[in-house]
Amino acid sequence: MRKDFKIAVLWLRGHVTPLFTDIRRNMEDTTGSNPQSLGFTEKLKSWLSWSWTYVCFIWFGMVLIMIYVLWSPLKLQETLTSASVFLNTLTPKFYVALTGTSSLISGLILIFEWWYFRKYGTSFIEQVSVSHLRPLLGGVESSSTTGLFSSVNGEAEPRPSVSECKVWRNPLNLFRGAEYNRYTWVTGKEPLTYYDMNLSAQDHQTFFTGDTQQLRPEDAVMQKAWRERNPQARIRAAYQAIEMNHECAAAYVLLAEEEATTITEAERLFKKALSIAGKDINLLVYIKRRLAMCARKLGRIKEAVKMMRDLMKEFPLLGMLNIHENLLEALLELQAYADVQAVLAKYDDISLPKSATICYTSALLKARAVSDKFSPEAASRRGLSTAEMNAVEAIHRAVEFNPHVPKYLLEMKSLILPPEHILKRGDSEAVAYAFFHLQHWKRAEGALNLLHCTWEGTFRIIPYPLEKGHLFYPYPGCTETADRELLPSFHEVSVYPKKELPFFILFTAGLCSFTAMLAMLTHQFPELMGVFAKAFFSTLFAPLGFFADKMESFMPSSFWHQLTRI
Secondary structure (H helix, E strand, C coil), rough: CHHHHHHHHHHHHHHCHHHHHHHHHHHHHHHHHCHHHHHHHHHHHHHHHHHHHHHHEEEEEEEHHHHHCCCCCCCCCHHHHHHHHHHHHCCCHHHHHHHHHHHHHHHHHHHHHHHHHHCCCCCHHHHHHHHHCCCCCCCCCCHHCCEEEEECCCCEECCCCHHHEEEEEECCCCCCCHHHHHHHHHHHCCCCCHHHHHHHHHHHHHHCCCCCCCCCCCHHHHHHHHCCCCCCHHHHHHHHHHCCCCCHHHHHHHHHHHHHCCCCHHHHHHHHHHHHHCHHHHHHHHHHHHHHHHHHHHHCHHHHHHHHHHHHHHHHHHHCHHHHHHHHHHHHHHHHHHHHHHHHHHHCCCCCCCCHHHHHHHHHHHHCCHHHHHHHHHHHHHCHHHHHHHHHHHHHHHHHCCCCHHHHHHHCCCCCCCCCCCCCCCCCHHHHHHHHHHHHHHCCCCCHHHHHHHHHHHHHHHHCCCCCCCCCCCCCHHHHHHHHHHCCCCCCCCCCCCCCCHHHHHHHHHHHHHHHHHHHHHCCCHHHHHHHHHHHHHHHHHHHHHHHHHHHHHHHHHHHHHHHHH
C-alpha cells in the first residue's frame, strides 16, 4: 500500500502540481496589484462603455452640426465643387485601377483570414477586435466567463475549466522506434508533435527520477537524455549511461522505446531492464506494463491479460494510469465479453473519470446484443425493444462524451497514428480509441450499422447552445486548441460544434468579388459606369442635402450668421 501511495504521489506531483502553480501565480498577480488603480481602471471602462452606448448618437449629431456651422468659414462648398470637378476629369482607367487594387487587397486579406481560420479556428480580425476593443466597449472578457456554466435548473455553477482541458498520457501509446519511426520512414511524415514529445519527456523525468535528492551520475545523464530533441542524441546518451553503469534500467527503457525497430527487440530490452530494475517501483510498473503491451502486439493475448491483471492487483491505487483500458482492449480481442462487462462494472462508475474507451465499450456490448437482427425499417414500424432502446441510449451517452469518435469508426474520416498524449472528449482521444477499437466494432455483426443509424440523434438531445449538458458536463471549448498541439499538422482536426465561417471572411469575400466585378464592368462599359456612379453618389448625398435644407428653414439665417461669427 505504501508503494502504491508513493507512485500516486509522484505521478500527481508531475501532472497536477503545475496546474496549482499556475493558479497560485494568477492569484498572487491579482492580489498583488494596486486596488486603487484597479478600481480606477474599472470605473474608466464602465464610463467608456456608458458613453459609447448612450452618447454616440449625440456625438454624431454634434459632428453634423459642426459641419453645417463651419460650412461657410471653411469654404466646404467650394472644396466639394473642386473635388467633383477633379473626379469628373479622371479617366475610366483610374477607376479600373482603383477597383482592381481594392479587389487585390481584399483578396489578400481573404486568403490570410482563411489560412488563419483553418490553422487556429478563429478569425484574426475578430480575435484582435475582441482582445483590444471589446474591453473598452464594455464587453466581458472571455476569461471571466469560462469559470461558470449553467446547470440543469439554470443556476450558475463553478465549471472545472482547469481539469476538463488536462492532457492525459495515452494508455495504449505506440513504440517510437518500432512503430512511429517506421511510419516516418515509409511516409516521410512526423506522426508526433514537439509538444506531445515534450510532455512525454516530462513524464519520464518525473516517473523515473522518483523522490531522490541526489542523483547518480548515470541518472543525471538520463535526465538530460529525456530532454534531448534529437532521437540519436537520446540514444547516444542512453549508451553513455550504460557505460557508466551496466545496470542502468532507465537507459534500457529508452533504447527499447526509441532504438528497437521491432516489437520483439523492444521486448528483449524491456526484459533486460526488468532484470536490473531492483526495487524501483516506478520502473517496475512502467516496464511490466510495456511488456504486457509487447505480448499483446505479438499475439500472446492471454499472457498479456494475465500480466495486466497481476499489475492491477499488485498496485490497486494506480487507477490514474488507466491500465484497465489496456485490459479492456485485450479482452475484446479475446472476445471475452463477460470479462469486459466485469471490468466495466468496476470502472464505469459515476465517481470515476470517464473516457471514450469506457463509454464506447459499454455501448459496443449493448449494441452487439441486438445489432445482428437490427433493421431501421422494422424498428420504425414496430418501435424499439427494451434491449434496442438500451443500446441506443448507450450510443447517445458515448457520443455525448466524445462526438468525434463515430466518424472514425464509420470510416467517414481517415485515421492516423494516435499521439502519446490525449485530451479527453477531444479529437486526439477519438483517434486513439478508433485506432485500437475499430476492429472490435467490425467484429460485432451489425454494430457499426446500428451506430450509423443512431449516433446523430444525440445532437437533438444535447441543448444548444452548449451551455448545458445532458449526461455530462457541457462540452469544453478548449479542445480544439489542445488537439491542434497534440495532433500533427497534416491531420484535419475534428471540431465540435462545427464552427461557421467568421463574419470577416464572408465580408472580405464579398468585398473582393464586388470590387472585382466593378473593375471588370468599368473596363468594359466606362461611360455607363460613369453615369451609374454619378447617380449613386447623388442618391447617397441626397439625405444630407435634405437635412441642410430643413435646418435652414427651421433656424433663421441671422442666428447661423451670429453663430458662425462666434
